[in-house]
Amino acid sequence: MxxxxxxxxxxxxxxxxxxxxxxxxxxxxxxxxxxxxxxxxxxxxxxxxxxxxxxxxxxxxxxxxxxxxxxxxxxxxxxxxxxxxxxxxxxxxxxxxxxxxxxxxxxxxxxxxxxxxxxxxxxxxxxxxxxxxxxxxxxxxxxxxxxxxxxxxxxxxxxARAREIQRVMTQSNRQARLLLLLSDAFADAVTIDDVAQIAGRVATTGLGARYTGLAVLSEDGTSLRYTSMDGFPGDVEGWWQDCLVDDPHRPLAHVARTRTHLLFRDVDEMRARFQFTSPSVARIRGARALMPLISSGELLGVLTLVWDLPRDFDDQSATIKAALGGYTAQALDRARLLAERQSVARMLQASMLSPLPTVEGVQITSIYEPAARTEDVGGDWYDALVLENGSLALMIGDVTGHDLAAAALMGQLRSMLRSFAWEHDEPPSYILALLDRANTGVRLEATGTAITACLDPADEPGGSRRFTWSSAGHPPPVVLRADGTVELLRARNDLMLGVYPTVARTDHETVLHPGDTLVLYTDGLVERRGEMLLHGIERLCRVLGSLAPLPFVDLPHALVQGLVADEVTDDTAVLVVRVG
Incomplete structure (x- = not known):
């Protein structure tokens, strides 16, 4: 046989x-x-x-x-x-x-x-x-x-046909889930770092990639830079982070120049075409995918995916990678736009928060923490200026809102209040009432709270000073006395701005002795959802007392750190003044 x-x-x-x-x-x-x-x-x-x-x-x-x-x-x-x-x-x-x-x-x-x-x-x-x-x-x-x-x-x-249909349906379902994941994943991306982290997470969980890198195009379009090297092996060379667009030896530059994808089954296939690569990166033997990130016809960067093992790229994986590249490009474009708006907002905020004056016998410091992460500006403000009679005018306020619109209203209110304080040698209640009437008269019609105050010159060098203030619905001032005790300046709180412009307003007085520290603040420092405002103010008094040993210049930041959660939900402004 x-x-x-x-x-x-x-x-x-x-x-x-x-x-x-x-x-x-x-x-x-x-x-x-x-x-x-x-x-x-x-x-x-x-x-x-x-x-x-x-x-x-x-x-x-x-x-x-x-x-x-x-x-x-x-x-x-x-x-x-x-x-x-x-x-x-x-x-x-x-x-x-x-x-x-x-x-x-x-x-x-x-x-x-x-x-x-x-x-x-x-x-x-x-x-x-x-x-x-x-x-x-x-x-x-x-x-x-x-x-x-x-x-x-x-x-x-x-x-066999049924199994193939099941396989196709399973792959289609997986692809649909991944595409849904992609559409949702980038929704909360605000910064470029957010985009890089989310792209890496999606590439790992959805595509099985081991390493992911987001390279962003420079403003002049001549170079690319990976936002972080965390997505690559720990021993990757530092020079690998940057790449000139006209570099003929790097796949990254080729993708940027041609705006086309590059897919390599393994590192040998890549090196057969591009000889120059990082030795550390070359030790990873698996597949590579490099995708141009294009939004509205503009190249924003290149996304690099690296796998541990060789792999063939089928139509479905190509679809998912294309979707990942598309969503990444959109999120990157959005993050870049938000960064530009943030830069503008910061300049706007800086222009509205004038440098604090230098006053003999008085120390002044401040801090501003915005709620709107995307715009980094809001409706809170503080101000201080020396008047012609030698008094120190102090102002702090909170216009309703947490965005550029609130900041614009705040800027106009602040400018009017600053002008009124300079031009009128009158008590704070008069200045605040004038502001409220002007707010309605010029059809600004902003609503918010504010404190206008005046710290008189000392009777003698290094002596005590009279502090007079008027409040339009604003949280009360707090004083850290020289002996470490904390005093809440409880007084009548008049109606907030923008409600009834002809309402009568009152002044209140106290004396600040050498070593006393006055704290003016907005409600973002003390207000919590589901909690009475008074409880937050009492918490402020306790924290302020515990911070007495700190250097004066560190107080505003320490107060914010001690009282505000990691995610700022409301604008917070703090103005701190020490006598003597």
């Missing part, structure tokens, strides 16, 4: 389910019909038909194409009907079409096996090396077995 690899698999029992089923059909045909050899031959068999584990006549076995039964299968498939030959010597038409091992076959009876589309896909046949008279019963048995074999073939095809 000549044994082929398929024969060996049969004889040792190492069969797949398909092979077992086909061998069962062939064995039934062989035993029921009484032929020495039977087989099921399909056109899809790359290694030929499954041969029985029995001795074959001389010349029938073949380990290479054409295989036993190939000629007969082609004849049956071409005709689409059974082919029955008692002796091929009597049928010249069939004999002429035989080749390979089939030239040694004398008798043959074969019935077509149909696929899921009812098209002939193969043959179930019996063969003999002697002339064979096939009986009607033989042919009925073969017809029934071929029908059963066809049914099994169709069933398996349907199962």
């Amino acid at each position: 000549t044994e082929t690899p398929r024969t060996a698999s049969v004889s040792t029992g190492q069969l797949s389910i398909d092979d077992e089923t086909r061998e069962r059909f062939a064995r039934l045909a062989r035993t029921r019909v009484g032929a020495p050899v039977s087989l099921v031959s399909l056109a899809s068999d790359p290694d030929g038909p499954l041969l029985p584990g029995t001795d074959l006549p001389q010349g029938w076995a073949s380990t290479t194409a054409p295989f036993l039964g190939d000629s007969f299968r082609r004849i049956v498939v071409a005709r689409g009907t059974p082919v029955v030959v008692r002796d091929v010597a009597d049928d010249p038409t069939v004999r002429r079409r035989l080749d390979g091992p089939d030239e040694h076959v004398v008798a043959f009876a074969g019935f077509p096996v149909h696929d899921a589309r009812s098209e002939p896909a193969g043959v179930l046949c019996v063969l003999d090396d002697q002339p064979h008279d096939w009986t009607e019963t033989d042919l009925e048995v073969l017809e029934d077995l071929a029908a059963l074999c066809s049914a099994d073939l169709r069933r398996r095809a349907e199962h």
Whole structure:
């Protein structure tokens, strides 16, 4: 017996389910019909038909194409009907079409096996090396077995189709989830660093990337710089962070110049095209993907993904990577715009918060913490200026709102209040009432709270000073006395600005002695959601008392750190004045 690899698999029992089923059909045909050899031959068999584990006549076995039964299968498939030959010597038409091992076959009876589309896909046949008279019963048995074999073939095809549909649906569902993740992931990205971190997280969880880098194009368009090297191996060289756009040796520069993707199955494929790379990065042997980040036709940067292992990029992964690049570009464009607005807002805020004056015998310091992270400016303000009579005018206020609109209103109120304080030698209540009327009269119509105050000159060098203030709905001043005690300046709190401009306003007085520290603040320092404002003010008094040993210049920042949560939800302004 000549044994082929398929024969060996049969004889040792190492069969797949398909092979077992086909061998069962062939064995039934062989035993029921009484032929020495039977087989099921399909056109899809790359290694030929499954041969029985029995001795074959001389010349029938073949380990290479054409295989036993190939000629007969082609004849049956071409005709689409059974082919029955008692002796091929009597049928010249069939004999002429035989080749390979089939030239040694004398008798043959074969019935077509149909696929899921009812098209002939193969043959179930019996063969003999002697002339064979096939009986009607033989042919009925073969017809029934071929029908059963066809049914099994169709069933398996349907199962395979169902599995493929399930696989496609699973991949599509995964792709849909990833695309949904992408659409949601960048919603909260505010800064460029946020964009880089989110892109890295999505690339890792959604695409399996090991390393991710976001390189941002410089303002002049001549260079790229990775926002952080955290997404690369720890030993990556420092110079790798920067790249000139006209560098012909780096894939990053090529993507920026051509605005096209680069996909490499592994590092060798990349180095075959770009010889120059970081030794540390080159040690990662896996795939690479570099995507241009383009928004509104403008190149913003390049996103780099690196995998540990080689990988082939199919259409679905390409779609997800394209979506990742698109969302990253949009988020990067938005972050860049917000950064520009933030810069403008900071300049606006700086222009509104004048430098604090220098006053002999008085120390002054301040802090401003905005609530609007995206614009870094709001409606709170403070101010201090020395009047012609030598008094120190102090002002702090909070216009309703936490954005540029509130800042614009605040700027106008602040300018008017500063002018009124300079031009009118009147008590704070008069200045505040004048501001309220002007706010309505010029149709500014801002609403908010404010304190206007006056610190008189000392009667003698290093002496005490009278402090007079008027409040329009503003939180009360707090004094840290020289002996470490804290005093809340409780007094009548008049109506806030912008409600009833002709309301009567009152003045209040106290004396600040050498070493006393006055704290003026806005409600962002003490207000908490779901809590009475008084509780926040009491907390301020406790914290202020604990900070007595601190250097004076550190007090505003320490107060904010001690009282405001990590995420500032309201603008906070603090103005601190120490006598002596």
